[in-house]
Structures are given as structure tokens and as C-alpha cells.
Amino acid sequence: MEFQLLAAGLAIGLGTIGPGIGIGIGFSRAMEAIGRNPEASGTLFVPYILGLALTEAMAIYALVIGLILIFAVG
Amino acid sequence: MVGALLATALLLLATVYVRRRATLVPGRFQSLMELPIEWLAGVVRSTGGRRWAEFAGLVIAIFLFVLVANMIGLLPGVGVVGITVEGEHGGEETLVPFVRAAAADLNFTLGLAIIAFVAFVAWGIRANGLGGYLKELLIAEPAYMTPLLTPIHLISELSRLISLSMRLFGNVFAGEVLLAVILSLVPLFVPIVFLGLELIFGFVQALVFALLTMTYITLAIAEHRQHESGDEHAGEAPDHSEASPAPGTA
Numbered sequence: 001m002e003f004q005l006l007a008a009g010l011a012i013g014l015g016t017i018g019p020g021i022g023i024g025i026g027f028s029r030a031m032e033a034i035g036r037n038p039e040a041s042g043t044l045f046v047p048y049i050l051g052l053a054l055t056e057a058m059a060i061y062a063l064v065i066g067l068i069l070i071f072a073v074g
Numbered sequence: 075m076v077g078a079l080l081a082t083a084l085l086l087l088a089t090v091y092v093r094r095r096a097t098l099v100p101g102r103f104q105s106l107m108e109l110p111i112e113w114l115a116g117v118v119r120s121t122g123g124r125r126w127a128e129f130a131g132l133v134i135a136i137f138l139f140v141l142v143a144n145m146i147g148l149l150p151g152v153g154v155v156g157i158t159v160e161g162e163h164g165g166e167e168t169l170v171p172f173v174r175a176a177a178a179d180l181n182f183t184l185g186l187a188i189i190a191f192v193a194f195v196a197w198g199i200r201a202n203g204l205g206g207y208l209k210e211l212l213i214a215e216p217a218y219m220t221p222l223l224t225p226i227h228l229i230s231e232l233s234r235l236i237s238l239s240m241r242l243f244g245n246v247f248a249g250e251v252l253l254a255v256i257l258s259l260v261p262l263f264v265p266i267v268f269l270g271l272e273l274i275f276g277f278v279q280a281l282v283f284a285l286l287t288m289t290y291i292t293l294a295i296a297e298h299r300q301h302e303s304g305d306e307h308a309g310e311a312p313d314h315s316e317a318s319p320a321p322g323t324a
Binding site: 043046049050052053056057059060061063064 | 117120121237240241244245248278281282285286289
């Protein structure tokens with residue numbers, strides 16, 4: 001049981017590194033774009049939210065794996 | 075489940091109330107009801123292509139439903155009204171609340187995702203015909219790549235279903251767990267910040283679910299239209315359809 005908890009912790013911990021970097025890059029680029037062209041913030045919002053959701057899906061997969069490890073295995 | 079029923083009842087009540095006394099110059103309440111609908115309809119119109127009006131209703135309905143369900147789950151105090159249940163192995167008693175965040179239950183999000191899945195497959199079939207849809211699904215663009223790309227294509231179609239439901243479920247469930255952990259760590263004042271954060275997340279996730287549904291429907295409709303006519307979404311559609319075979323994008 002202890003190893004399952006360790007595995008779940010590692011899964012979510014390592015699994016959020018990539019999406020974290022990805023969301024950071026996306027957000028910084030969005031801010032850059034708004035800084036260059038403040039009127040574009042309205043049109044940037046929806047594509048930004050979509051990209052955020054697609055990037056974040058990876059972290060959600062890690063969360064699901066973690067939940068499976070804790071609750072469904074053993 | 076009670077949360078989802080409550081959300082449905084609230085939305086229906088608001089609809090009936092506003093319909094009854096709808097005026098051309100909206101009052102306060104009517105403006106409040108019209109605000110999200112007009113805003114989202116504008117978004118759908120600007121990104122949904124030529125046939126946006128057909129599926130705008132579905133997108134707005136999904137958005138409002140998920141939004142209200144999320145907000146009901148966040149109301150202070152709803153989590154403490156419930157029945158106590160004995161633990162499984164004779165452990166401690168646990169409180170099972172009557173109303174919890176609807177999307178913290180996988181059945182709710184999976185049901186919504188199935189609705190979205192059926193919607194975009196049905197729109198794809200309606201736009202391209204059954205043969206056209208199957209051809210798009212099963213045969214890759216250079217025909218010799220078919221054995222390699224078709225499984226990836228099928229998996230990416232199905233993973234849309236899983237990722238749509240898991241995204242909403244994971245976010246709301248993780249939000250509930252986060253709130254509980256913070257409440258047990260620092261019971262005073264600090265949870266307010268996280269409650270505000272959950273309000274934003276509830277809104278963003280509702281928006282994401284609705285917008286992804288819209289994007290999938292738009293892709294399903296636009297897949298074959300690109301070379302027929304150069305309408306306004308033709309410039310955007312190839313980007314998406316090139317990206318869609320990758321299994322992670324859904």
C-alpha cells in the first residue's frame with residue numbers, strides 16, 4: 001500500500017511539470033501579445049483558454065492515474 | 075446528482091420567469107440572464123464558421139448548466155447537510171452530503187461528454203454524409219499512410235470523450251480536495267482566497283467544456299469544406315485538422 005501512495009504522489013508530481021511549463025509559456029506569450037497590442041485581448045481570450053485546457057489535460061491524466069493508483073488498484 | 079437537478083431546476087425557473095415577462099428593453103434580471111447568452115453567442119459566431127446558429131444553443135446550454143452546477147457546489151454550507159454513514163469496515167462515521175458539486179462525480183461529466191460526442195459525430199455525418207464521415211475517419215490523406223494513421227485517428231476521436239469528461243471531473247474534484255485540505259490546515263481567512271480561485275476555475279472549466287464542444291463540432295462540419303469554398307473559417311480549419319491526429323490534442 002505504501003508503494004501505491006508513493007507512486008501516486010510521483011505520478012502527479014512529475015506529471016504536472018510538463019503542463020506547468022507549457023501553461024507558463026502560453027501565458028507569457030499571451031501577455032506579450034496583449035502588451036504589444038492591447039486591443040487584441042478580447043480576441044486572444046478564447047484561443048488562450050482553449051490552449052490552456054488542452055495543455056492542462058496532461059496534468060488531468062496524471063491526476064486520474066494517481067486516483068486510480070490510490071483507489072482502484074489493490 | 076441533487077446538485078445537477080438543482081441546477082436544472084434553477085435554469086428552468088429563470089428561463090420561465092424571464093420568458094413570462096420579457097420586455098424589449100430588459101430590466102435588471104433579464105439583462106443578467108441575457109449577458110452570458112449574448113456574450114457566448116458572439117464568441118460562437120466569431121469562431122463557429124458559417125453554420126454557427128445551429129449549434130450555438132447546445133454550446134450555451136452546456137456552458138450555463140456546468141457553470142450553475144459548479145456554483146451550486148461552491149455555495150458555503152451545502153457540504154454540511156447530509157446523512158452520516160458507517161465506515162465500510164466498521165470505521166468512523168462519514169458524512170455524505172445531499173448536495174455536492176455535480177461535476178465532482180464522474181457520471182455527470184461523462185454524461186455531458188457523451189452528449190457532446192454524439193453531437194459532433196452527428197454533425198459530422200450530417201455535413202459530410204455517412205460515407206464522407208467514415209472516409210475521413212478511416213482513410214488517411216495519402217492513402218499509403220492509412221495503416222499507420224487510422225488507429226491514431228480512432229484513438230484521438232475516442233480520447234476526446236475521455237479527456238472532456240476527465241478534465242471537468244479532475245478540476246472540480248481536485249478543487250474540492252484542495253478546499254478541504256486548506257480548511258484543515260488554516261481554518262480562518264485563507265480558504266476565502268481559494269474559494270475565489272474555485273469560482274474562477276468553475277467559470278473557466280464551464281467555458282472550456284462549451285468551447286471544446288463547439289470546436290469539435292466546427293471541425294466535424296468543416297473537414298470537407300476547405301477545398302470547396304474559401305469561407306472565413308477555412309484559414310483556421312487546416313491548422314486544427316493537422317493537429318488532430320496527434321493523440322494528445324483531444
